[in-house]
Amino acid sequence: MPGEFALIDRIRARARRRDDVVLGIGDDAAVLAVPPGQQLVVASDTLVVGVHFPEETAPADLGWKALAVNLSDLAAMAATPAWCTLALTLPGADADWLDAFLDGFLELADQHEVSLVGGDTTRGPLSITVTAFGLVPTGQALRRDGARVGDDVWVSGTIGDAAGALAQWRTRGPASAKLRWRLDRPTPRIEAGLALRGLASAGIDLSDGLAADLGHVLAASGVGARLELGRLPTSRTLADHFAEPRRWELQLSGGDDYELCFTAPAARAFEIEQALAALDLPSTVVGQIEAEPGLRFGTPDGDTYTPAATGYQHFEGGHA
Amino acid sequence: MPGEFALIDRIRARARRRDDVVLGIGDDAAVLAVPPGQQLVVASDTLVVGVHFPEETAPADLGWKALAVNLSDLAAMAATPAWCTLALTLPGADADWLDAFLDGFLELADQHEVSLVGGDTTRGPLSITVTAFGLVPTGQALRRDGARVGDDVWVSGTIGDAAGALAQWRTRGPASAKLRWRLDRPTPRIEAGLALRGLASAGIDLSDGLAADLGHVLAASGVGARLELGRLPTSRTLADHFAEPRRWELQLSGGDDYELCFTAPAARAFEIEQALAALDLPSTVVGQIEAEPGLRFGTPDGDTYTPAATGYQHFEGGHA
Numbered sequence: 196m197p198g199e200f201a202l203i204d205r206i207r208a209r210a211r212r213r214d215d216v217v218l219g220i221g222d223d224a225a226v227l228a229v230p231p232g233q234q235l236v237v238a239s240d241t242l243v244v245g246v247h248f249p250e251e252t253a254p255a256d257l258g259w260k261a262l263a264v265n266l267s268d269l270a271a272m273a274a275t276p277a278w279c280t281l282a283l284t285l286p287g288a289d290a291d292w293l294d295a296f297l298d299g300f301l302e303l304a305d306q307h308e309v310s311l312v313g314g315d316t317t318r319g320p321l322s323i324t325v326t327a328f329g330l331v332p333t334g335q336a337l338r339r340d341g342a343r344v345g346d347d348v349w350v351s352g353t354i355g356d357a358a359g360a361l362a363q364w365r366t367r368g369p370a371s372a373k374l375r376w377r378l379d380r381p382t383p384r385i386e387a388g389l390a391l392r393g394l395a396s397a398g399i400d401l402s403d404g405l406a407a408d409l410g411h412v413l414a415a416s417g418v419g420a421r422l423e424l425g426r427l428p429t430s431r432t433l434a435d436h437f438a439e440p441r442r443w444e445l446q447l448s449g450g451d452d453y454e455l456c457f458t459a460p461a462a463r464a465f466e467i468e469q470a471l472a473a474l475d476l477p478s479t480v481v482g483q484i485e486a487e488p489g490l491r492f493g494t495p496d497g498d499t500y501t502p503a504a505t506g507y508q509h510f511e512g513g514h515a
Numbered sequence: 516m517p518g519e520f521a522l523i524d525r526i527r528a529r530a531r532r533r534d535d536v537v538l539g540i541g542d543d544a545a546v547l548a549v550p551p552g553q554q555l556v557v558a559s560d561t562l563v564v565g566v567h568f569p570e571e572t573a574p575a576d577l578g579w580k581a582l583a584v585n586l587s588d589l590a591a592m593a594a595t596p597a598w599c600t601l602a603l604t605l606p607g608a609d610a611d612w613l614d615a616f617l618d619g620f621l622e623l624a625d626q627h628e629v630s631l632v633g634g635d636t637t638r639g640p641l642s643i644t645v646t647a648f649g650l651v652p653t654g655q656a657l658r659r660d661g662a663r664v665g666d667d668v669w670v671s672g673t674i675g676d677a678a679g680a681l682a683q684w685r686t687r688g689p690a691s692a693k694l695r696w697r698l699d700r701p702t703p704r705i706e707a708g709l710a711l712r713g714l715a716s717a718g719i720d721l722s723d724g725l726a727a728d729l730g731h732v733l734a735a736s737g738v739g740a741r742l743e744l745g746r747l748p749t750s751r752t753l754a755d756h757f758a759e760p761r762r763w764e765l766q767l768s769g770g771d772d773y774e775l776c777f778t779a780p781a782a783r784a785f786e787i788e789q790a791l792a793a794l795d796l797p798s799t800v801v802g803q804i805e806a807e808p809g810l811r812f813g814t815p816d817g818d819t820y821t822p823a824a825t826g827y828q829h830f831e832g833g834h835a
Contacts, residue, residue, distance in 0.1 A: 223591040223719055224558035226656045229549040238544035239600040243639035271543040280559040282644040319563035324602040324644040336546045399543055
């Protein structure tokens with residue numbers, strides 16, 4: 196295995212550098228220029244082998260996803276991504292593994308003009324912590340605590356695909372490549388987040404499943420919500436592989452889709468739909484904010500539905 | 516084991532919040548206000564059990580050290596610490612472990628008025644990644660690439676103590692509590708770094724050992740250096756436990772002291788000595804920058820000395 200410094204050199208050689216990176220990889224710390232009038236937005240997430248991803252996951256997919264989950268947090272704040280750091284713990288990885296990992300990581304970084312400015316490489320069980328830095332005009336971050344009674348609850352794109360892929364992986368049955376792609380290569384909804392500035396009242400990204408994540412918004416805002424299961428945006432592929440109510444469970448309790456869930460006054464509905472349609476991203480109102488705390492679900496038949504579980508479980512059994 | 520959200524709540528309840536933290540723990544990302552005229556300085560380091568610390572290390576010591584190594588990087592940049600994030604991967608830790616870890620972590624954070632603003636808790640082999648954020652007036656960061664021929668090479672405090680503790684730990688022989696304290700509770704030289712703004716030409720913190728770390732400064736600056744081993748600042752405890760040349764090896768190749776090594780024109784020597792003495796921190800000129808690349812060592816007898824190894828080895832065998 197190359198030494199730590201050789202690995203860092205390898206990373207440095209491939210990292211692009213924005214003009215606002217005063218000092219990138221190679222000193223004790225990075226130095227970054229935050230423009231006047233902008234606030235700094237910081238998200239940090241860890242992926243651990245055997246908890247967040249199966250051991251056989253391709254390194255390029257891992258690289259992509261490790262950055263994607265953090266950019267998704269910036270998207271949920273309506274922030275523009277700028278920089279990131281990478282703390283990579285490897286059991287004894289070779290340069291080929293690192294190069295493949297960087298292929299995925301830097302492909303996504305380049306798409307969003309994110310500079311990798313620092314980090315650490317360490318020997319140990321495979322684990323990846325990325326810290327992502329974004330910028331938002333002062334006071335315009337999209338928070339969790341702004342949902343108001345009467346607001347619509349929106350979801351971008353379709354949900355449940357990644358959970359469907361995990362369900363198929365667990366049973367070792369027939370697997371859909373389309374679903375698996377959504378699990379391995381989630382698209383952080385950066386442009387959607389930016390489009391929602393000034394329109395949405397609260398927002399979060401769907402990493403732990405709609406029920407749990409919307410639950411955070413409700414708790415932070417001191418409100419409740421009712422969702423209509425018949426409105427959950429569903430890909431054709433998911434519908435082909437999973438029937439209700441199993442599909443609803445995947446959509447409510449499955450994470451890893453990294454779509455945005457947000458709330459907005461009903462008067463903004465047309466603007467929102469147009470703004471996201473302009474990004475080729477469907478958006479769907481799935482329910483309404485109510486004064487009564489908690490989360491309720493209605494079926495297409497008008498019944499009330501009680502999910503089997505609302506917490507997210509990672510593929511191996513989860514955090515809790 | 517409490518779930519992830521319970522652990523995060525526990526952390527949030529204890530984290531202090533500076534006025535420039537617009538949004539701390541509990542949203543998708545933190546929002547931070549960087550003052551005009553300041554640049555952002557970012558350092559990120561990981562500690563892994565079995566690589567960077569023995570498994571039996573007390574959780575409070577771990578918490579302290581995980582933050583200290585990152586604040587030390589900020590010190591080496593002459594930055595004022597402001598915020599940090601904590602990505603904590605725990606095999607199945609209980610609330611007691613977390614509380615003890617936070618005791619050490621937050622003790623140091625509070626000393627330097629650092630707000631813990633976010634992060635992640637995950638299940639997996641024990642590993643800690645801290646990202647620390649500092650501020651420096653635009654253009655005043657202390658870099659590695661500013662050393663010039665004729666500059667003095669300085670070291671703050673005394674060096675070799677942490678390496679001495681590791682050497683004692685490895686042989687399971689008599690151990691000095693004073694040396695062990697320096698290994699477990701390193702003091703990031705924040706005030707010293709600030710005092711060196713405008714005085715030092717280059718700087719780095721001693722995490723991997725004087726030879727390796729000064730080597731980075733020399734490489735970045737395109738110069739070499741000659742050090743006098745007789746001038747290496749040595750604690751009485753280290754001298755009591757280790758004789759030369761073994762002691763020199765510990766001081767040159769042993770890391771984890773987290774003192775600062777910096778260079779400065781000889782004309783600034785008096786100012787530097789005064790500035791650090793005002794902080795009750797001894798400082799010592801240990802050599803000079805020379806045009807010839809590489810690092811040379813002189814003994815008190817005027818001989819040239821060749822160290823057995825110049826790279827740092829972590830306690831278990833190291834990165835390389």
